[in-house]
Amino acid sequence: MEHKGEEHLRLLQLQFVGKILAGFTHEIKNYIAIIKESAGLMEDMVKLDKGQKGKPEQYLEIIRSIEEQIQKTNDLFRYLNRFAHRMDHEFSAFNINESLEELFALIQRVANQKRITLKKDFQREIPSFHGNPSIFQLVIFSFLEEKMTNLDKNSIITVKIGAKGNSIGVSISSEGVLKGEQDVQAMIPPEMRMFALEKLKGTVSESNGIIDVTLPLSR
């Protein structure tokens, strides 16, 4: 049973990585498309416009737009690189705020597309958590994905992080209207989510739609 659970968890982790990569490549493709059109527009202004519109300030504006897209591309690559390295060790000390900031950046496009706002309310200077960073991200992603699937557009999902005594709490709440048709096919079945959470020695409770994940600091 334990072995089957491990196998299933590995499969879910692969699906999770696949979803993150799909969102990432889509976003990068968009940035490249903007850079390509901006460069193409400058070329057109030189070749086709015959100097009628191509004023220096217009070129500078386009160059600024290209630089901005390059910066966004670079930031997203940095987040993906950090995300990939979460899988280097099964057990390590990591900063929960950084880990969720990275997850937020990587799933932002999906949220935008569903017109759902992701809000962060992270306590500063949170102690490091010892556990499996990749599994932690998978667990939180599963809650976020479920909420993003079931909430209607213009909803808000807030993730709050705070230290409570000898533990760290991650609370996920939402404001908005639930869709008429609920998608019960969450990526992670509840029993597997519990299996993953047990690996972090964590617990979860839910009350009035607010999910509270508690992770112990002492081992």
Add this chain to the structure above:
Amino acid sequence: MPQTKILLVDDEIEFASALAERLQLRNYEVRTAHKALEALAIIHDFLPDVVVLDLKIPGMDGIETLKTIKKIDPTIEVIMLTGHGDRWSVEAGMKSGAFEYIMKPVEIGELTAKIDKAMKQRLTERT
């Protein structure tokens, strides 16, 4: 051939405005929209010949938007803008009456060739 009126629908504002300007420099009349409902409102007012539609726009599913456009005027030709992983959406779009599709990043020559072909089709359908 009369000047082709194009509605370009994409939620990436910088992408849409740069591409719109490139098309204008090639003598097309272009309007842009960044959301599905905005696009549908512009269609009633602007009466485009061709809609270049990103399938991942916020507010309404891209295929639903396409179907609504075809209901408003079946002779408006729709060219879908897609990413690489959108094979299923492309198939669904073609079944729902899209004229063509083009992948991002866009080759301007390929896009204008498809727009011109779509315009010819529209003129044929209307006569």
